[in-house]
Amino acid sequence: MTPTLQDCRERDALEPLRPLRDLFALPEGRIYLDGNSLGATPKATAARMADVVQREWSQELIASWNQAGWVDLPQRLGNQFAPWLGARQGELVFTDTTSINLFKVLSAAARIAAEDGPARRKLLTERSNFPTDLYIAESVCAQHGLELVLLEPEQILGALDDETAIVLLTHVNYRTGAMHDMEGLTAAAHARGIVCVWDLCHSAGAVPIDLHGADADFAVGCGYKYLNGGPGAPAFVWAHPRVVNRCAQPLAGWFGHAAPFRFTPGYAPAEGIDRYLCGTPPILGLSALQCGLDVFSAAELLGGMAALRAKSLALTDLFIALVEQRCAGHGLTLVTPRAHDRRGSQVCFARDGGGACAVVQALIARGVIGDFREGDGGLHQDILRFGFTPLYVGFEEVWHAVEQLRQVLESGEWREARFHQRPKVT
């Protein structure tokens, strides 16, 4: 039976994470289903930024490096968020960007793999991985004499062989929302002696992650999607204690030095994850990010990741059910896996006969902010993409979003949708 608007309202009323929404400053009259591109703004961020600028920086100036704890903010934020990734204290830092952190860990992974000799000559990844992952992997491969092998997801398990040095996988695919079995793939890779690097951009803060449980080697991820750190927020980097000290990474800046303030002329990498730091930390960005992480600390009190995941699956289940029932006959085909253990926190549909981009534009004009991802003309179709951040998206919003989608499709207004040229910053 199709859930009704009233059903959705009742679910919101009973929902244990409901108070978290009040921690966000969201625009009136819009339904935001693009938090997997840019997370929403915690209400606390504005006051925090004012304090950093007007007191810590303006009044205390350089003294804030110690007094305000600027100097170890990358580590403190890492420790604050580590439990959400199944990481331990002292293993995670927030710094630089996902692209740069990926360069660091792939370079380290290549150095580690090289110790096994030149037979390990391949880096495997998914063809539909987010492009920056492919570009960085291509660059690291060129530097280390590795071959970059692009695969479809179902080919990966069978491609793991003794010639593989590294497998780089994005846990949740940015287009389809399909989620890999991190533990199973890591175990299969390790059985072949392959170093496993996980990109958690579309899963950190959105789905359960247990890096130690999965025995991963390296992980990186984004601060501006589900972590709500703000546009271009610092990213994170993690390395398993087993591999973290095996080699230095090449971005050997002073904050990754064993004694950064001794000013010795030779580089000596810090022990542990600190060696993955590089230049002076971006204090404004890190301070804003902290407000995003504080929301997770609040969520911990309301059930933590188990509650977030339950709500995320309920939201995406509801969205799928409503679209398939209320928008039937308009050529939409679910792309995201139905199976819970294969689904991230987003839902994508392809549309027969095209028009996916126009439909998304028409929805945005009606105040429902989703996203469009272009296909490649081959295996990967154009898709409508909708992200469901369980911290702030509610069931009633899902109902209204589908109702707007229904109206867009039935009215045909999408055929006249104005195209906003905008970059797709996933």
Place this chain on the structure above:
Amino acid sequence: MTPTLQDCRERDALEPLRPLRDLFALPEGRIYLDGNSLGATPKATAARMADVVQREWSQELIASWNQAGWVDLPQRLGNQFAPWLGARQGELVFTDTTSINLFKVLSAAARIAAEDGPARRKLLTERSNFPTDLYIAESVCAQHGLELVLLEPEQILGALDDETAIVLLTHVNYRTGAMHDMEGLTAAAHARGIVCVWDLCHSAGAVPIDLHGADADFAVGCGYKYLNGGPGAPAFVWAHPRVVNRCAQPLAGWFGHAAPFRFTPGYAPAEGIDRYLCGTPPILGLSALQCGLDVFSAAELLGGMAALRAKSLALTDLFIALVEQRCAGHGLTLVTPRAHDRRGSQVCFARDGGGACAVVQALIARGVIGDFREGDGGLHQDILRFGFTPLYVGFEEVWHAVEQLRQVLESGEWREARFHQRPKVT
């Protein structure tokens, strides 16, 4: 004749750049002579950050990538500041950190030099260069099979030979304030076919720089010192049009791609300086930095770099004269060059018999914020370091700073100075 307090007040009253000080939010009752470590806060920054967080991010969300111009902020800020470096439109971007930008340009320089063959096997730099420069150079050398050669400043010219691939120099030394002859050294290097990389961290915004006039190859520099962009602000990177497209740099992130929003699987570097971008730009940090650059746009109306440089030299001349007259007999020896064409915008003294750190601490306790730099027990002594940012430091402040220094030295109170353990984030 020793200038009097009254003389200093009169100079302030007549000084054409005086209105710029009102653009900064500085703490009451303190004299800030450490703007070469962390620049002061422009008054406009607080409102700008509030607007970015509360309107652009919170209310407009992803639409701000286009509507608020987030997507090309690195380039727009680069164009805004380019004239202050003698760079042209489209040649400069603000992104990442100095350390990371240095890695990019040194890697590119190594690739360019390699085209001349394996005979070019050395990277020359100064032993007293800022440590992160040495660490990054060490890493790049290891990757490219180059030998890192550390020299004293007076050895550099004679060391440029046909085996040298790259010379990396910091224009103004972070310890001593000594300034290199950029044009002369670049010409001497080019005569030997050597690629010239300049670190402008302690000179950008403080002294005249003409990258095209000097015919430099690459340059990087800091956003949080004289540019007043805030703690850990994004840094800049520049490449001469002659070399910018000769090769890709290894941090091949999506923002450096020729078509970043086409999401093609293969990397194709953008034309021009855009290829030195990597990950998603840090919008909060860039937005704050813009307020720092806006002060320079205001300075342009009041005489520009000629006026800034004249004031900087007048401030440092005055400080040197007052210290040498009023603090005579306390063992202070000027380390910074007296010659104007060899001096940056800071003044350093060594102290016979030690105690430099304690004197700086005692001064800070009296509200005069200078800095201390430890020596290496050899050629480089412990020093007291004072930065003079002509945008906001006045002549009367110089007088009071020296008077406080005199009292600290004469009273001997520095012998009881409490040591604040604080990292030296230059």
